[in-house]
Amino acid sequence: MTRVRERDIELPDGRTLHVYDSGPQKRYPVVWQHGTPNIGAPPKPLMRAAKKLGLRWVSFDRPAYGGSTRHEGRTVGSIAADVAALADALELESFAVMGHSGGGPHGLACAAALPERVSAVVSVAGLAPFDADGLDWFDGMGPTSTAALRSAQEGAGRKRRHEEESADAPIDFTARDWATLAGRWGWLTEVAAAGVAKGLDGIIDDDLAYVTPWGVDLSTITAPVLLLHGSDDQVVPASHSRWLADALPGCEHWTLPGEAHLSVLPADEHGAEDALRWLAERTGR
Secondary structure (H helix, E strand, O other), rough: OOOOEEEEEEEOOOOOEEEEEEOOOOOEEEEEEOOOOOOOOOOOHHHHHHHHOOOOEOOOOOOOHHHHHOOOOOOOOOOHHHHHHHHHHOOOOOOEEEOOOHHHHHHHHHHHOOOEEEEEEEEEOOOOOOOOOOOOOOOOOOOHHHHHHHHHHHHHHHHHHHHHHHOOOOOOOOOHHHHHHHHHHHHHHHHHHHHOOOOOOOHHHHHHOOOOOOOOHHHOOOOEEEEEOOOOOOOOOOOHHHHHHHHOOOOEEEEOOOOOOOOOOOOOOOOHHHHHHHHHHHHOO
């Protein structure tokens, strides 16, 4: 079993960032960007695959999640500075990035803001920018996800009230998503429970960031990019990855027919393990 070491690092502005490192240092680092509202523990279902590929998971709790200090007003793009500080603390000259759901945009933002350090990036079921030209951002999104993000458009106060009043709202998962949680990717329920254990600040700040400008220019990305999405995703519609594919010439785009927000992860062909192999190939593993 891979041992995950945890530590806190102090950021330049005095905040604390809680970091996870699966080591050893001889393996090539992949920074995991977690979804909303999870903590940043590295993906347990992908630990064995990473080890076989010579990869090392490094990850962190985004501000206000787990052991990381809140950063009010943060943007999707501002997370790149936290990742740079993490990389400095762990002495990582370069690294790949992989994110699922809300972690997808944060991974792309790192590739845009840190081109000299990010070697490749995978976005799984990730959002496109809210101001994406020509994209009907909410089209195909389920009612619960739509309501949550619409409330964020109205500001932090309205978003907090929404979260307090809608704790029992049904999640926009398909039957295949629920079946996924019954298997090894049930790990996601553990990190989601831990993500809200400290309160609502993390999910509030995430959703506010998703519906405001990211603060990075995606056209500056030079690293190889893979976009992976299920065609039936009702949390983040597949149209988001289609828009990103058009905006990022040269990227690879895998759409999995019949899969959805979670079921895309364990897919036998072109699922998360294949995406991890794609990363390994682009980093010379």
